[in-house]
Amino acid sequence: NAGVMQNPRHLVRRRGQEARLRCSPMKGHSHVYWYRQLPEEGLKFMVYLQKENIIDESGMPKERFSAEFPKEGPSILRIQQVVRGDSAAYFCASSQTPGQSTYEQYFGPGTRLTVT
């Protein structure tokens, strides 16, 4: 059973370009989470999605950032007009239905975004 997959693993963008980060959850998982990790810091929650629904986006910056989890295909985190401060590691996690004793979030290897 493949784990959570993220691609690309490394992404370099110039200021003003768009960055698209992809996440394929574990098989059987319909809940996806995105986190950002700045250097020397912990993970910061960004958004929680189910298929075709954004459930909680309280951690998303108000501008330039968006996320989706379509009925088919991976979840996408999109950053428009990137700035140097967007350079970070972006982690995706997936889970089964929250609230059950088996609940845990499984993390992907991350995408390291560098904005030059």
Add this chain to the structure above:
Amino acid sequence: AQSVTQPDIHITVSEGASLELRCNYSYGATPYLFWYVQSPGQGLQLLLKYFSGDTLVQGIKGFEAEFKRSQSSFNLRKPSVHWSDAAEYFCAVGGVDMRFGAGTRLTVKP
């Protein structure tokens, strides 16, 4: 609002010595608590979790953690550290909107 504090940014222990990493949380209800480990350049791996029941939780790689409601703590312990345990350790609280501590970096001396 829920939050997690890991008071120790960096800890160094000798191989074979015991280890305790501290975690304090703030949460409105009975929390879900987790410890994750992150090796350099890697994602996070779950070490253990607490939902309810026995307050002493056993995890992988010989780690355990104890939930103490009165102290709002969930400290991670290991009786004998191995060089391969050198990594960053994160405590987390919550459910779908999980909150992570800033992490504790563990260095293991030979």
